[in-house]
Amino acid sequence: MDKFKNKFLEEANENIAGLEDALLKLEKAPQDSDLVEKVFRHMHSLKGGGAMFGFNQLSDFTHHLENVYDRVREGTMEVNQGLLDLTLESVDHLKNLLQQGDELSGDMATRHKNLSLQVKKYLESGATPSGSQSQPSSSGSQEQTYYIYFDPDEDLFDNGTNPLFLLDELVGLGQAFVMPCLQGIPLLAEMDPRKCYTHWEVVLATTEDHSAIHDVFIFVEDQARIEVQKLADGNLLSNETFRKALEEKYHKDQDLGIDAVKGLVPAKDTGTAAQSPKKGKQSNGQARKDEGIASIRVDSEKIDHMMNLVSELVTTQARLSLHAEHSENNELEEIAENVQKLTRQLRDNAFDIALVPVETMITRFNRLVRDLSNSLDKKVQLQTEGTETELDKNIIETLTDPLLHILRNCIDHGIETPEERRQAGKPEEGKILLKAFYSGASVHIQVHDDGKGIDPEKIRQQAVEKNVISPESQLSKKEIFDLIFLPGFSTSSNVTDVSGRGVGMDVVKRNLADIRGEVEIDSEPGTGTTLTVKLPLTLSIIDGLLVQIADNKYVIPLSAVDKIYAANHSDVVDTFNNLIVLDGERIPFFYLRKEFNMPASDSNTQEIVVVQYNENRIGLVVDTVIGEYQAVLKSLGKMYKYQDMISGATILGDGTVALVMDTNKMIERFSSDRQRMTNVESQKK
Amino acid sequence: MGKNILVVDDSESIREVVSFTLENEGYEVKVGNDGKDALKHLNGDPIDLVITDLHMPEMDGIELIKEIRNKEQYQRIPILFLTTESQASKKQEAKDAGATGWIVKPFVPAKLLAALKKVMR
Numbered sequence: 001m002d003k004f005k006n007k008f009l010e011e012a013n014e015n016i017a018g019l020e021d022a023l024l025k026l027e028k029a030p031q032d033s034d035l036v037e038k039v040f041r042h043m044h045s046l047k048g049g050g051a052m053f054g055f056n057q058l059s060d061f062t063h064h065l066e067n068v069y070d071r072v073r074e075g076t077m078e079v080n081q082g083l084l085d086l087t088l089e090s091v092d093h094l095k096n097l098l099q100q101g102d103e104l105s106g107d108m109a110t111r112h113k114n115l116s117l118q119v120k121k122y123l124e125s126g127a128t129p130s131g132s133q134s135q136p137s138s139s140g141s142q143e144q145t146y147y148i149y150f151d152p153d154e155d156l157f158d159n160g161t162n163p164l165f166l167l168d169e170l171v172g173l174g175q176a177f178v179m180p181c182l183q184g185i186p187l188l189a190e191m192d193p194r195k196c197y198t199h200w201e202v203v204l205a206t207t208e209d210h211s212a213i214h215d216v217f218i219f220v221e222d223q224a225r226i227e228v229q230k231l232a233d234g235n236l237l238s239n240e241t242f243r244k245a246l247e248e249k250y251h252k253d254q255d256l257g258i259d260a261v262k263g264l265v266p267a268k269d270t271g272t273a274a275q276s277p278k279k280g281k282q283s284n285g286q287a288r289k290d291e292g293i294a295s296i297r298v299d300s301e302k303i304d305h306m307m308n309l310v311s312e313l314v315t316t317q318a319r320l321s322l323h324a325e326h327s328e329n330n331e332l333e334e335i336a337e338n339v340q341k342l343t344r345q346l347r348d349n350a351f352d353i354a355l356v357p358v359e360t361m362i363t364r365f366n367r368l369v370r371d372l373s374n375s376l377d378k379k380v381q382l383q384t385e386g387t388e389t390e391l392d393k394n395i396i397e398t399l400t401d402p403l404l405h406i407l408r409n410c411i412d413h414g415i416e417t418p419e420e421r422r423q424a425g426k427p428e429e430g431k432i433l434l435k436a437f438y439s440g441a442s443v444h445i446q447v448h449d450d451g452k453g454i455d456p457e458k459i460r461q462q463a464v465e466k467n468v469i470s471p472e473s474q475l476s477k478k479e480i481f482d483l484i485f486l487p488g489f490s491t492s493s494n495v496t497d498v499s500g501r502g503v504g505m506d507v508v509k510r511n512l513a514d515i516r517g518e519v520e521i522d523s524e525p526g527t528g529t530t531l532t533v534k535l536p537l538t539l540s541i542i543d544g545l546l547v548q549i550a551d552n553k554y555v556i557p558l559s560a561v562d563k564i565y566a567a568n569h570s571d572v573v574d575t576f577n578n579l580i581v582l583d584g585e586r587i588p589f590f591y592l593r594k595e596f597n598m599p600a601s602d603s604n605t606q607e608i609v610v611v612q613y614n615e616n617r618i619g620l621v622v623d624t625v626i627g628e629y630q631a632v633l634k635s636l637g638k639m640y641k642y643q644d645m646i647s648g649a650t651i652l653g654d655g656t657v658a659l660v661m662d663t664n665k666m667i668e669r670f671s672s673d674r675q676r677m678t679n680v681e682s683q684k685k
Numbered sequence: 686m687g688k689n690i691l692v693v694d695d696s697e698s699i700r701e702v703v704s705f706t707l708e709n710e711g712y713e714v715k716v717g718n719d720g721k722d723a724l725k726h727l728n729g730d731p732i733d734l735v736i737t738d739l740h741m742p743e744m745d746g747i748e749l750i751k752e753i754r755n756k757e758q759y760q761r762i763p764i765l766f767l768t769t770e771s772q773a774s775k776k777q778e779a780k781d782a783g784a785t786g787w788i789v790k791p792f793v794p795a796k797l798l799a800a801l802k803k804v805m806r
Contacts, residue, residue, distance in 0.1 A: 158754075160763035160785040165803055219786035219803060222777075 174206030322653030414451030589619030720744025
C-alpha cells in the first residue's frame with residue numbers, strides 16, 4: 001500500500017500544482033470555463049485519491065471546495081477575487097494536509113477548521129442550490145476486493161450478448177483474477193454451439209463500489225445468476241500468498257465457490273462480507289482506464305541510476321575503441337565503431353529522459369510573485385519566455401531556490417511601489433521577465449525587472465566602507481556588480497522581512513556553483529536589473545577537447561573552445577607581453593606548461609586552443625591537441641573541493657586519468673596571479 | 686476496419702447526435718427513420734450492431750427487434766434500444782423480443798460508448 005501511497009503523493013502534488021496554476025490563470029480570465037473545468041478536475045482527483053489513501057481530512061476539505069466550483073461550473077456562482085483568495089489559501093492548506101495527513105496539530109487544526117468554515121459559508125452564501133446534485137458516488141472509496149460469481153443462462157447468446165465483453169469490462173474496473181468454470185461443457189457430440197455452458201468466478205480488487213460491479217451486468221441481470229460479495233478491504237491480489245493459493249486451488253478444482261475463496265483470505269484481511277446489491281448509475285471510472293498510456297512515471301532514482309550506467313558505458317566504450325584501434329583487426333574495429341555510435345545515441349537519449357522543462361518551476365514563481373507583490377502593495381506581473389527549454393532534472397531541483405531568491409529580490413528591492421513608478425513616469429505595474437534560452441552547450445536563464453535598478457556607485461561606496469576594496473581601486477562596472485555576490489553584502493539600505501533575511505546573493509552564487517552554474521548581474525539605474533544565470537546542459541558527461549601537456553592529458557570543454565591554431569615554439573615562450581597575433585587579431589595567451597610549473601617543451605611546434613573568456617578570446621598553449629572526447633565527469637573528491645580550476649576528472653580509454661579544466665576559473669586565476677606578480681615587481685623597482 | 690452500426694430513431698436530432706458520436710469513434714453509421722425504414726439496411730448488408738428507439742411511427746422498436754431476430758444473418762448481433770428510465774415494462778418487453786441492452790435517455794456520448802462497449806468490440 002505504501003507503494004501506492006507514494007504514487008498518490010506524487011500525483012496529489014501534481015494536482016495541487018495544476019490547481020494552483022489553473023487558479024492563477026483563472027484570476028486573469030475569470031470567465032474561462034475551461035479553466036473552471038480544470039480546477040474542478042484537479043480537485044476531484046485530489047478528493048478521490050485522498051480518501052483512498054487515508055487522507056480523509058484532505059478529501060473532506062477538497063469536497064467542499066469542489067462543491068463551490070461545481071456551482072461555478074453550473075453557472076450559479078461567479079468567480080471573484082474573494083473566492084480566488086480563499087481558494088488559493090485553501091491550496092496552501094491542502095499542501096500542508098498532504099504533508100501532515102489526518103493528524104492535525106494545534107495550529108493546523110484551527111486553520112483547518114477556519115478554512116473549512118469559510119468554504120462552507122461561501123457555499124451557503126452563494127446562489128440557490130441547484131436541484132441536481134452531481135455527487136460522484138464511485139470514486140473516493142477505498143480499494144476493496146470482491147468475489148463475483150457470474151453464471152449466465154444457456155440461451156444468453158440469443159440476445160446477442162457476448163459474456164466475454166462483460167468480463168473484460170469487469171477486469172477494467174481494477175485488478176482481477178478471472179476463473180472460467182468449464183465443467184458444464186458437454187461432449188462435442190452433445191454440444192449445441194448456440195448455448196452458453198460456461199460460468200465464471202472472478203476475484204476483483206477495485207475502488208469502485210458494489211453498484212458499479214452490478215452495473216457491468218446490468219443488461220443480463222435477468223439472464224444470469226450474479227453474486228457479488230466483498231472479500232476484504234484493500235487489494236488481496238497484491239498479496240502474494242493469497243494469489244498463489246487462489247491460483248493453485250483453481251487449477252486443482254474449478255468452481256471454488258465463495259466459501260472456498262473466503263477460506264484463502266489471510267486472517268487479518270477478512271472484512272465484513274455480503275452486502276445487498278443495489279442499482280446505481282453508470283460509473284465514470286471507465287473512461288479513465290481507456291485512455292492510452294502517453295507517458296509513464298519513473299522513480300527519479302532509477303533515472304539517476306541509468307545515467308550512472310550510461311556514464312560507465314561511455315567509459316568502457318572508450319576502452320573498447322582504443323583496444324580495437326590497436327588490434328588491427330578490421331572486424332573488431334567495425335564492431336567498436338558501431339558500439340560507439342550506439343553509445344552516443346544511448347547517451348543522448350538518456351540525457352533527454354532526464355531533462356525537465358523550465359516550465360515545471362514557473363507555477364511556484366507565479367505564486368511567489370502574486371503573494372509577495374500583494375503583501376508589499378506592489379503591482380508586479382511575471383512574464384515568461386522560452387519555458388519549454390529543458391534542463392537536467394537535478395539542475396532544475398537545485399535551481400528553484402536560487403531563482404526564487406532572485407525573484408524575491410526583484411520584487412522587494414527592484415520594483416518600486418506604484419506611486420514611485422508613477423512619479424518616475426513608468427506604468428504602475430512592474431514587469432519581471434523570466435527568459436530561458438539555449439546558448440551553445442549551456443542554458444541561460446535571465447530574470448529582468450523594470451524596477452529602479454542598482455547604482456554601481458552605491459555598491460562601490462558600500463564595498464569601501466566594508467573594506468572589501470580599497471578606495472582607490474579601479475573597477476569596471478561588471479566587477480562592481482560582481483561584488484554583490486560577496487558574503488554579507490546587501491545592496492538595499494533597509495532590511496525587510498522578505499529578502500533581507502541574511503541569505504544573500506552569495507548563497508545564490510554558491511548554490512549555482514554546485515551545479516556548475518554562474519550568475520551575472522547587470523543594471524541600469526532607473527530602468528531595471530538583469531540577472532543572468534548560466535547553466536550547463538548536464539552534469540555528468542561533457543563533450544571535450546583532449547589535449548596533451550607534457551606527460552599528462554587534459555580535457556577542455558568543447559563549449560568553450562573557439563578555434564585551434566598551430567604556433568612556433570619561439571612565438572609563445574618568453575615573449576614580452578604574452579600576446580600573439582592570430583588571424584590578424586592580438587590574443588593574450590597562457591603557456592600552460594609554465595602556469596603548471598612544468599619545464600618548457602623542447603618541441604618546435606605548439607598548439608594554441610583559443611577559448612572564450614567572458615567577452616574576450618584567450619589562447620591556451622598546449623603541446624598537442626589529440627581530438628574530441630566525450631568525458632564522463634567524476635568528482636575529484638573531498639580533498640580537492642577547494643580548488644576550482646579543475647572541475648573534475650575523467651577516465652580515458654587506456655585507463656589513465658585526464659583532468660577536466662574549467663577554463664573560466666583557470667584564466668581568472670592566472671590573470672590575477674600575473675597581476676600580483678607585476679605588482680610585486682613594480683614595487684621592487 | 687470500422688464496424689457497421691445501424692441507428693434507428695424518428696427524431697433527427699437524436700440520430701445526428703448518435704451518428705456523430707459513433708463516427709467520431711471510427712464506426713460506419715447507417716441510419717433509419719423508423720423500423721420500416723431501417724429494414725432496408727437489413728437485406729444482407731453487414732451490420733454489427735443496431736441501436737434503436739422504441740417509440741417510432743410505422744414500425745416501432747419492439748417490432749423491429751423481432752424482425753431482426755427472425756433474420757438468419759442478424760440473429761445474434763447485439764441490439765441496443767433507447768429508453769427513458771420510467772419505462773420498466775417496456776424494457777422487459779424489448780428484452781423478451783431479443784434486445785441485448787439499453788441506453789437510458791437522456792445520455793451523454795460517454796454513456797453511449799460505455800453501453801456499446803458492453804456488447805461489441
